[in-house]
Amino acid sequence: MQTPMVYPKRQLGIRGRAIATKVITYVLLLGLSISFILPFLWMVSTSLKLSQDVFTYPPSFFPNSFEWTNYPKGWRVLPFNTFLINSLIVTLSNVAGNVLSCSLVAFGFARLHGRGRNFLFLLLLATLMIPREVTIIPRFLMFSAAGLTNTLWPLVLPAWFGYAFFIFLLRQFFMGIPIDLDHSARIDGANNWQILTQIILPLSQPALASVAIFAFIGNWSNLLDPLIYLRSTELYTLALGLNLFRGQNFTQFNLLMAVSIITLIPVLLMFFFSQKLFVQGVSLTGMGGR
Amino acid sequence: MTNAQPTPITTPPKGKPKIGGMARKEERSFYLFILPWIIGFLLFDAGAIIASFGISFTNWSALSAPAYVGTLNYSRLIADQVFYKAMGNSLYYGLGSVGLGTIVSFLLALLLNQNVWGMSLFRTIFYLPSVVSGIAVAILWIMILHQDFGLINSFLAWFGIKGPGWLVQPQWAMPSLILMSLWSAGGSMVIYLAGLQSVPTHLYEAAEIDGADTFQKFWTVTVPMMSPVILYNLIVGFIASIQGFVTVYVMTNGGPANATLVYGLYIYRTAFINFQMGYASALAWVLLVVIILITVVQFIVARYWVYYEGDLKS
Numbered sequence: 001m002q003t004p005m006v007y008p009k010r011q012l013g014i015r016g017r018a019i020a021t022k023v024i025t026y027v028l029l030l031g032l033s034i035s036f037i038l039p040f041l042w043m044v045s046t047s048l049k050l051s052q053d054v055f056t057y058p059p060s061f062f063p064n065s066f067e068w069t070n071y072p073k074g075w076r077v078l079p080f081n082t083f084l085i086n087s088l089i090v091t092l093s094n095v096a097g098n099v100l101s102c103s104l105v106a107f108g109f110a111r112l113h114g115r116g117r118n119f120l121f122l123l124l125l126a127t128l129m130i131p132r133e134v135t136i137i138p139r140f141l142m143f144s145a146a147g148l149t150n151t152l153w154p155l156v157l158p159a160w161f162g163y164a165f166f167i168f169l170l171r172q173f174f175m176g177i178p179i180d181l182d183h184s185a186r187i188d189g190a191n192n193w194q195i196l197t198q199i200i201l202p203l204s205q206p207a208l209a210s211v212a213i214f215a216f217i218g219n220w221s222n223l224l225d226p227l228i229y230l231r232s233t234e235l236y237t238l239a240l241g242l243n244l245f246r247g248q249n250f251t252q253f254n255l256l257m258a259v260s261i262i263t264l265i266p267v268l269l270m271f272f273f274s275q276k277l278f279v280q281g282v283s284l285t286g287m288g289g290r
Numbered sequence: 291m292t293n294a295q296p297t298p299i300t301t302p303p304k305g306k307p308k309i310g311g312m313a314r315k316e317e318r319s320f321y322l323f324i325l326p327w328i329i330g331f332l333l334f335d336a337g338a339i340i341a342s343f344g345i346s347f348t349n350w351s352a353l354s355a356p357a358y359v360g361t362l363n364y365s366r367l368i369a370d371q372v373f374y375k376a377m378g379n380s381l382y383y384g385l386g387s388v389g390l391g392t393i394v395s396f397l398l399a400l401l402l403n404q405n406v407w408g409m410s411l412f413r414t415i416f417y418l419p420s421v422v423s424g425i426a427v428a429i430l431w432i433m434i435l436h437q438d439f440g441l442i443n444s445f446l447a448w449f450g451i452k453g454p455g456w457l458v459q460p461q462w463a464m465p466s467l468i469l470m471s472l473w474s475a476g477g478s479m480v481i482y483l484a485g486l487q488s489v490p491t492h493l494y495e496a497a498e499i500d501g502a503d504t505f506q507k508f509w510t511v512t513v514p515m516m517s518p519v520i521l522y523n524l525i526v527g528f529i530a531s532i533q534g535f536v537t538v539y540v541m542t543n544g545g546p547a548n549a550t551l552v553y554g555l556y557i558y559r560t561a562f563i564n565f566q567m568g569y570a571s572a573l574a575w576v577l578l579v580v581i582i583l584i585t586v587v588q589f590i591v592a593r594y595w596v597y598y599e600g601d602l603k604s
Contacts, residue, residue, distance in 0.1 A: 025404055032398065033415045039473065040418075042441050043430050055439050101326040108323030112316055124327065127335045128526075131533040131581055133557045134574040137567055138341035139334060141352060161330025192319050221424030223536045228562055242425050243540065253433055260426035271421050275414060278421070278480070 047071070047257035054253045067254070071262065074245075074255035080262075082234055083241035087220060090155045090237055094219040095212050097159030098166050102211060103204075105162045106170035107196045111182060121171075127164045132224070140228055150231045155222075159215070166211045173207035174200055210277045217267050238263045339578075346571035353565065363572035373573065375548055376556035377580070382464055383552055384532040387471040388524060395475040396520070399482035400512075413483070420477035428540035431470045432457065457542055460549035467538060467550060471531070478523050485519040486512070514597035521596045525588050529581055553577055 042061070046054060047070055049063040075081075108114075109121055143154040177200060185195050201208065226240040236244065242263060246256060271278065321328075346363055350356035367373050398416050402409055419427075434441040435456035443453030456466040493511045502510065535554030538544065544551035544559075557577070561570035 021404075025401055025406060029401055029406065029412050032401075033412060036415050036419060036473065036476075038441065039430060039434055042434060046433060061444075101330075105324045105327040108320050112320035112323060113313065114317035114320030117320065120324065120328075123331070127331065129529060129581065129585065130335060130339065131529065131554075131574070131577050133533055133554055134342050134578045135334060135338040137345065137557075137561050137571050137574060138338035140561075141341070141345070141567065142333075142338075144352060158330065158334055160326065161334065162327035167327065192323070217421065221422075221426070223425050223540070224558075228558075239425050242429070246425070246429055246540065256429055257433070260429050264422050264426050267422055268418075271418060272414075275417075278417070 043257050043261060046253055047261055049254045051252060051254055055251075070254050070258040074252075074258040075262065077249065077255060077259075078241055078245055079233070080238070080241060080259065083236050083238045086152065086235060087238040090152055090226075091216055091219045093156045094159040095215045097156070098163055098215040099208055099211055101160050101162040102166040102170050103196065103201060103208070105167045106174055107192070107200060109167065110171045110174035111179075111195070111200075112192065124164050124167060136224075136228065143229065149229050150235065151229075152235060154229045155219075155225050155237075159219075163215075166215070169211060170204065170207055173204050177203050206277055209274065213270055213274055213277060216270060220263075220267060342571045342574055345567055346575050348568040350567040351565045352567050356568070359568065363569045366569065367572055367576065372548065372551070372556065373576075376551050376553045377576075379464065379549070379551055380532045380553040383467060383471075384528050386464070386468040387531050388527040390468060390472055391475050391478065391527065392520065392524065394472050395478040395523075396482050396516075398475060398479040399486055402479075402483055403486040413480070416479055417476040420474035423474065424536070425540050428537045431473075432541055435466050435470070458546055460547045463542055463546060463549045467541070470537070478527065481519060481523060482516065485516050489515045517592075517596040518598060521588070521592050525585055528584065528588075532581065532584075533577070 045061060045063055048066045048068065049070075050065065050067055053060070053064055109117065109124075139154070139158075140149070143149055148154055181199050181203075182195050185199055190198070221239055222237075223239040223243060226237045227243070230236055230240060233244070242256075242259060245259060249256060345356065347358060347360060348356035349359045349362070402413055402416075406412065433439075437443060437453070437455035437458060440453075440456070442456065446453040454462045456462050489512065493515070494507055497507045497511050533554045535552050535558060538550050538552050538555055539558070542550045544555050553573070557570050557573050560566050560573060
């Protein structure tokens with residue numbers, strides 16, 4: 001009696017099965033998409049609610065009224081303008097430092113020969129494995145001995161000495177540029193610096209942009225280093241300021257959400273305008289941004 | 291050549307190949323170009339690791355001078371219940387978030403790899419949460435996981451289910467953080483998607499000719515071809531998740547009842563709240579050793595499941 005049960009399945013055929021697969025795929029994709037987007041919508045919805053509407057049971061997904069003033073109101077609770085400026089100083093100098101130092105080092109590894117090059121490159125990749133907890137205490141003590149705690153310097157200086165992931169990314173990209181270009185430039189009398197700045201870097205704009213974006217996002221949302229090094233409120237970055245805000249006003253979720261959204265805007269803009277670069281950076285190295 | 295000392299060009303030592311003037315000049319440029327990294331490495335990586343090892347044998351509040359205490363910090367560590375708790379929590383979080391994260395991100399990549407309409411839109415949707423990280427997202431998830439007013443429990447309430455106090459009940463706190471980590475699965479998804487798209491189609495065609503069905507193609511072509519990428523993601527993901535603590539710091543600060551006190555948070559507290567630099571360094575060194583051990587084990591186990599193209603043994 002079991003054979004008749006099998007027939008309809010067989011009659012579905014290759015085409016039928018392909019359609020069934022498609023349907024299942026789209027149902028899954030739609031369901032998952034909604035669950036990935038919902039937190040964002042919830043965030044926006046909460047940021048527009050009145051304080052008393054945040055804590056209602058059962059909670060409403062849509063705000064009863066759109067309180068756009070939550071945004072300026074939240075922003076004024078703490079000196080967020082100062083925090084924004086500090087964040088910009090830290091983030092932009094990290095972007096500049098990383099792009100410059102990592103280009104130099106990557107050029108060395110991609111184009112120049114010297115004893116121990118392979119060993120040094122392995123060492124460079126190995127540093128990606130070192131847990132941050134191991135280095136953070138000596139680093140802190142070092143900056144402390146130099147009298148640089150409670151300044152922005154500890155957040156800014158390390159970027160000027162290269163970062164293994166970015167060096168790796170740029171080196172991979174530089175290796176893809178034909179070496180013949182270097183040779184002909186050398187015949188024309190160009191030195192290494194000229195080859196780097198006039199040939200390699202102009203051809204590497206996508207990779208440089210990837211580095212800049214990863215460095216921007218990584219530093220923009222960095223909480224650990226500001227938490228350890230900064231004491232005075234006027235030096236706080238946005239992430240640390242938001243942490244302070246959370247500690248003081250943990251019941252005002254609408255204002256907290258509004259300020260959180262403001263801090264995410266640069267990251268979101270960057271993502272939407274340069275998604276291709278993200279994906280390129282990822283496929284070039286086989287690694288994510290962090 | 292690797293052992294050659296920098297000697298004057300005029301008197302090359304016997305038996306060692308002479309380095310030409312050009313090569314010597316290039317070598318000098320090489321070291322000059324990588325100098326920023328070398329300084330950074332000596333100062334911030336190698337120097338820091340060695341210093342950390344030295345500090346772990348001292349009692350140091352960072353305010354007064356360090357006092358040598360021998361292996362006291364390590365014997366204290368062996369008797370410290372919180373140390374075991376924190377290590378266990380980190381391993382729990384690492385295994386949970388990396389294990390589930392790998393499955394979710396691989397599934398997402400498989401779904402997107404099927405020539406679906408609107409693929410780039412879906413990719414954006416899945417990828418975006420992994421790009422926004424940090425405190426803003428942690429605050430958002432405090433709200434989502436809120437016992438009474440949160441998104442998840444309101445959803446469950448539709449079905450008449452009374453959701454738990456996700457972040458306030460010890461048995462639910464860690465699963466909540468793992469669930470939250472899945473929201474960022476899009477980061478590895480992009481890596482897997484790039485990998486899937488580079489699997490040569492002729493392998494699938496060959497498998498089809500041999501009569502393989504979808505599942506067989508998946509297990510005999512897709513998984514072996516993707517295994518190096520998966521291995522890489524497992525290693526890096528595990529290292530990242532075992533040391534991450536900022537999200538935990540913001541969301542639960544280790545509570546309730548130390549249920550989410552992860553190792554990184556314990557080190558942070560010891561060093562920067564209690565100012566016990568010596569003990570914190572000992573904790574950090576144990577973490578380094580554990581990470582190296584886990585990575586070595588992963589590489590050894592990988593011999594049995596990772597396939598490298600051009601590998602004759604396979």
